[in-house]
Amino acid sequence: MMDSKPIYEEQEPIIVCRDVKKWYGDFQALKGINMEVRKGEVIVIFGPSGSGKSTFIRTINRLEEHQAGQIIVDGIELTHDVKNIEAIRMETGMVFQQFNLFPHLTVMQNITLAPLQVRKVDKEEAEETAMELLERVGIPEQAHKFPGQLSGGQQQRVAIARALAMKPKIMLFDEPTSALDPEMIKEVLDVMIELAKSGMTMLVVTHEMGFARSVADTLYFFDEGQIVETGSPEDIYNNPQEDRTKLFLSQILQH
């Protein structure tokens, strides 16, 4: 699949962000973000904490509201219109740092809830899809356990399966491995790599530079609410242009 990678370049943009700005009180968290994401493109966003990277991907499915600029997802503009917000949320899956599984529901119920309630598929079909997804993330035997009975890595894989059950066109990952013990990071990254190679459009906020190097198409370096530098993994690693990028990379790649 690696050789067929640049396919996305011929695709239409599926996410368009123009001059997106956001404030928390007087503090400006996003200072005008411009980004175009094409279908099938895998984007990795990295940067120091407080740089606005999480805030930014959370504006894409309206968990955070942007106050200026334009966000268009799959041809739908994000406005205050609840219909638009719901439509966009149906097209985007999200995976959180803290997993955010529903602790009172079994793994199976976690995965089938949204397809049953939002897409109105019938129960049998939803459970069939859920089992396929659990096999894809490698934990079909956990289907009838509760999230509290699983390890962190397993929980995060359930969270990925839950997001995929809605058959989204875009997947957003907000630091998916930051809350995991080191030995569990790989099992989650493996699932994400498989997903990237299958052609899913992905926006990933992460510091896993190995992951970025092997599957990302484009890297964005965020600092102080702005995109400081962008480019292919090779460009950014081997030939960073900005001092801030160089400094940050030297800090996280040192060890």
Added chain:
Amino acid sequence: MTISISDLAPPTERYTVLGWLKRNLFDSFGDSLLTVFAIWLTYAMLKPSLAWGFGEARWNVVADNLKLFMVGRYPAEQVWRVWVVLYLLAAVIGFTWSVWVKGKEKAGFVLIGIPLFLALLPFGMTTRLMILALDLFGFLGILLGRGDNPSFKRWSIISMLLYFPVGIVIIGGLTGDGGFLPTVKPDLWGGLMLTILLAVIGIIFSFPLGVSLALGRQSSLPIVSWICVGFIELVRGVPLITILFMMDLMLPLFLPSGIRVEGVIRAFVAITLFSAAYMAENVRGGLQSISIGQYEASHALGLSGFTTMAFIILPQALKAVIPILVSQFIGLLKDTTLVMILSLFDVLGIGKAVLGNPEYIGTSKEVYIFVAALFWVLSYGMSYASQRLETTLGVGER
């Protein structure tokens, strides 16, 4: 063969009865002295109580007025309707138990034991048979619920939902002055029946109202949230007795003349409103214990605000506050005694009325102990039921 450390059984301490006594009660001279003194003190305190309870006490005041204590001024020739309602309850409980508690039927024997125990008490022979018939109907319900019919679960919920309106209709009457079920005015309802009715109806109505108020308080629509906050703070800010007085004295001023609301209905409304305000704050506590991540995950999946509340937030929030809610329900049960000021005769009111009878002068200890015992049994029953519920739902497990 070597035994590795991991193969060893955990250390245990084993005592014989004598060993335990020696270690805990008679370890030294001082300990022994204290133990003997404590035994003597217990005996000295219990002896007069037991002598009174089994000797001097005139328990006939309870036996003679049992009908009053149970149903108040409810017409004697209509009391069979109360029995019918109780039998229905036994059947519904039996059915529900056998449908939902597959595999753990044995625990249900506790329920069967209640009528057996009551039948041992010195009631008349007819009453004892009537009480034992409760078990019969309970068994009937259990038999009905056997087998693995998937529609049984639905039927058990329907039967529970239908039980209360049907019970109220049977007790209140349907056919006017004559006929099969002649009307019995709510003001004639009394005794333990009234206490339980007030509590159960208060719980059933205040629960949805309280949850709605809690959600309304968090609403982003300012009018809705102001109204809810206003109601909660107003009602919580005054004692229940004031609300009952208001219902009694002021409600007639607001209603058009000619419309009279029965005292029982006024009491129902007052208790429900009062309980709902507290319920709202308890539920709000539960809502605040849910992390923002749960809302975000639900919204990110495209679930609407309503679905998020119904499937994600409320189940977790309510589960978290079960112990508090049960506490509140127990409080509500005991607060129903205040309806005395609306000239209603709940079980405590009946007690006072019985004591007013010259024949029973000097029996107030017996009467109040009996009433207290009834309240304790009901309260402990609720507390026990909630503990079972918590175990089943796994509260505290994460």
